[in-house]
Amino acid sequence: VGKSTVDDEVLDNLEEILVASDVGINTTVKIIERIQNRVSKDKYLGTTELDSILREEVVALLSDTSDTDLKEFETPPNVKPYVIMVVGVNGVGKTTTIGKLSAQYKKAGKSVILGAADTFRAAAVDQLKLWGERVGVPVIAKGMNTDPSAVAFETVQAGVEQNADVIIIDTAGRLHTKVNLMSELTKIKRVMQKVVPDAPHDVMLVLDGSTGQNAMVQAREFTKATEVSSLAITKLDGTAKGGVVIGISDEFQIPVRYIGVGEKVEDLQVFNKKEFVDSLFKKN
Amino acid sequence: MFDNLSLKLDKAFQTLKGQGRITEINVATTVKEIRKALIDADVNYKVAKEVTDDIREKAMGQNVLTSISPGQLLTKITNDELTHLMGGESVDITIEGNPAIILIAGLQGSGKTTFSGKLASYLKKQGRQVLLTACDIYRPAAIKQLQVLGEQIGVEVYAEPENKDAVKIAKAAIAHAKKNNHRIVIVDTAGRLAVDEEMMNEIARLKEALAPSETLFVVDSMTGQDAVNTAKAFNDRLNFDGVVLTKLDGDTRGGAALSIRRVVEKPIKFISMGEKMEALDRFYPDRMASRILGM
Ligand SMILES: Nc1nc2c(ncn2[C@@H]2O[C@H](COP(=O)(O)OP(=O)(O)OP(=O)(O)O)[C@@H](O)[C@H]2O)c(=O)[nH]1
Ligand SMILES: Nc1nc2c(ncn2[C@@H]2O[C@H](COP(=O)(O)OP(=O)(O)OP(=O)(O)O)[C@@H](O)[C@H]2O)c(=O)[nH]1
Ligand SMILES: [K+]
Ligand SMILES: [Mg+2]
Ligand SMILES: [Mg+2]
Numbered sequence: 001v002g003k004s005t006v007d008d009e010v011l012d013n014l015e016e017i018l019v020a021s022d023v024g025i026n027t028t029v030k031i032i033e034r035i036q037n038r039v040s041k042d043k044y045l046g047t048t049e050l051d052s053i054l055r056e057e058v059v060a061l062l063s064d065t066s067d068t069d070l071k072e073f074e075t076p077p078n079v080k081p082y083v084i085m086v087v088g089v090n091g092v093g094k095t096t097t098i099g100k101l102s103a104q105y106k107k108a109g110k111s112v113i114l115g116a117a118d119t120f121r122a123a124a125v126d127q128l129k130l131w132g133e134r135v136g137v138p139v140i141a142k143g144m145n146t147d148p149s150a151v152a153f154e155t156v157q158a159g160v161e162q163n164a165d166v167i168i169i170d171t172a173g174r175l176h177t178k179v180n181l182m183s184e185l186t187k188i189k190r191v192m193q194k195v196v197p198d199a200p201h202d203v204m205l206v207l208d209g210s211t212g213q214n215a216m217v218q219a220r221e222f223t224k225a226t227e228v229s230s231l232a233i234t235k236l237d238g239t240a241k242g243g244v245v246i247g248i249s250d251e252f253q254i255p256v257r258y259i260g261v262g263e264k265v266e267d268l269q270v271f272n273k274k275e276f277v278d279s280l281f282k283k284n
Numbered sequence: 285m286f287d288n289l290s291l292k293l294d295k296a297f298q299t300l301k302g303q304g305r306i307t308e309i310n311v312a313t314t315v316k317e318i319r320k321a322l323i324d325a326d327v328n329y330k331v332a333k334e335v336t337d338d339i340r341e342k343a344m345g346q347n348v349l350t351s352i353s354p355g356q357l358l359t360k361i362t363n364d365e366l367t368h369l370m371g372g373e374s375v376d377i378t379i380e381g382n383p384a385i386i387l388i389a390g391l392q393g394s395g396k397t398t399f400s401g402k403l404a405s406y407l408k409k410q411g412r413q414v415l416l417t418a419c420d421i422y423r424p425a426a427i428k429q430l431q432v433l434g435e436q437i438g439v440e441v442y443a444e445p446e447n448k449d450a451v452k453i454a455k456a457a458i459a460h461a462k463k464n465n466h467r468i469v470i471v472d473t474a475g476r477l478a479v480d481e482e483m484m485n486e487i488a489r490l491k492e493a494l495a496p497s498e499t500l501f502v503v504d505s506m507t508g509q510d511a512v513n514t515a516k517a518f519n520d521r522l523n524f525d526g527v528v529l530t531k532l533d534g535d536t537r538g539g540a541a542l543s544i545r546r547v548v549e550k551p552i553k554f555i556s557m558g559e560k561m562e563a564l565d566r567f568y569p570d571r572m573a574s575r576i577l578g579m
Binding site for chain 1: 514
């Protein structure tokens with residue numbers, strides 16, 4: 001391409017920043033190639049321009065929310081109840097995100113009902129119930145070791161009866177490699193459809209922002225099992241950057257909807273592409 | 285992605301056929317492939333660079349003609365180097381004092397509470413009197429979670445649900461243990477981020493007040509590039525004795541193991557590979573090396 005040494009140095013430096021943010025080699029190479037193409041085409045000069053080109057290219061890889069008209073914590077018109085099923089591997093922050101999300105929906109004037117379909121992990125039901133109390137939303141639970149699909153079924157049923165705006169189903173953490181547990185999710189989905197045929201309207205995959213390249217595999221496998229429609233990235237209040245989500249969003253065309261920035265009820269934010277990309281290039 | 289590293293390396297070597305020895309020139313491309321494989325496995329990029337520099341040194345001047353393929357030779361050198369870096373002999377946890385205290389620390393959701401239960405069960409099976417202590421006073425139902433696990437494995441859990449001082453709870457647990465003949469006290473703590481000053485102070489105070497004979501840092505094996513920052517920050521505050529790698533029952537390559545080992549130079553003592561209380565094992569550096577390399 002006929003680059004000067006400074007350009008190569010800049011690109012190397014860029015590569016380092018991206019890789020150190022968990023963007024992963026493949027996506028990093030893709031970003032750098034896109035920049036190189038543009039740079040030679042646009043006859044680029046100077047690092048300030050390069051910086052904005054870079055940010056533009058990364059933003060371009062992050063896919064858009066499908067319902068762009070949807071305001072913050074709004075639900076689509078004519079969809080009531082709006083059913084969200086929350087899935088993900090162990091310990092990523094599903095239950096906590098549900099607690100925070102309920103609070104936001106409630107604040108937006110929506111009535112919310114939660115389903116405690118993690119009947120497996122020790123005290124998971126109690127954890128969700130405590131969040132329900134904290135936020136002031138009802139939780140449907142049948143206790144530990146009961147059938148999670150039955151809980152989901154009853155929750156959706158209760159939601160319809162009580163005329164709820166939003167129903168959120170918590171599920172047990174599961175590694176995507178566990179075939180039985182993955183097909184259990186498919187079953188939970190199917191059972192809910194007996195009550196609300198187009199439920200769940202959103203299957204939200206929660207990813208831990210400190211997870212590395214395995215998050216890519218998680219996205220692939222959960223999408224196969226449940227048609228994931230949105231992402232939430234948690235624990236971005238630490239020094240981890242969550243860069244792997246760029247490749248995920250690009251490859252699977254799933255929008256990131258929320259980010260978790262703490263353990264408190266208010267620590268949930270609507271994902272902002274620009275801010276996210278800026279934080280990638282911010283030194284800790 | 286790199287199901288077979290040596291095939292990749294062979295490919296990188298193909299253009300170099302006919303050269304009997306590994307030289308500065310022909311090793312460059314292969315070392316790049318190795319570095320890429322390590323980063324793909326979530327080894328920290330700086331660590332990956334250092335490690336591949338070492339591998340280059342080791343590979344230099346080796347006779348490739350005597351081996352089955354140069355790729356295999358390089359893979360073996362890499363595998364040996366990773367195994368060496370992660371460990372040598374396995375190190376046991378230190379159980380000393382009356383009672384002996386084991387402090388558990390780590391990020392949110394890494395698997396501390398589950399591991400606390402597993403370790404208690406493991407020690408109980410060795411015939412020891414163990415007491416679990418619930419010092420996570422923040423997470424909703426954290427105490428209950430430990431109590432449920434304690435019940436499952438038949439180990440008593442000390443808790444003070446109304447007390448908001450982790451140090452006081454832990455001290456009371458020790459007094460309780462002395463009185464009731466528990467020889468080991470395992471202290472489960474809340475998850476915390478290394479940047480959370482207040483919470484890092486709390487765990488440092490716990491360590492100071494309890495003088496544990498073993499402090500374990502529990503880390504999720506799926507952790508990416510940030511593993512080194514976190515491990516270093518926890519080690520700076522706690523000078524922990526060992527590392528526990530969790531969730532290895534999945535398909536993560538687990539490069540964090542290498543990064544942490546390299547950066548804090550503390551042994552990995554246990555691996556956790558499932559949600560069940562029995563899913564605990566010792567750490568084997570050679571297995572971990574193969575896993576990181578995708579073999
Ligand atoms: N710092 C920080 N901690 C978080 C965030 N979200 C969740 N956590 C913490 O992460 C830990 C795990 O959260 P949970 O909500 O229990 O995760 P989960 O995915 O429901 O876990 P399982 O149900 O066991 O699979 C808890 O200690 C939470 O307080 C976040 O955005 N930032
Ligand atoms: N698959 C798998 N899951 C695990 C393993 N260890 C823990 N878990 C699960 O990971 C999730 C988090 O585990 P916890 O023990 O609650 O983690 P923690 O570090 O105590 O979490 P906080 O107290 O919130 O910081 C739970 O769903 C556990 O069942 C493991 O080795 N394999
Ligand atoms: K961050
Ligand atoms: Mg949960
Ligand atoms: Mg815990």
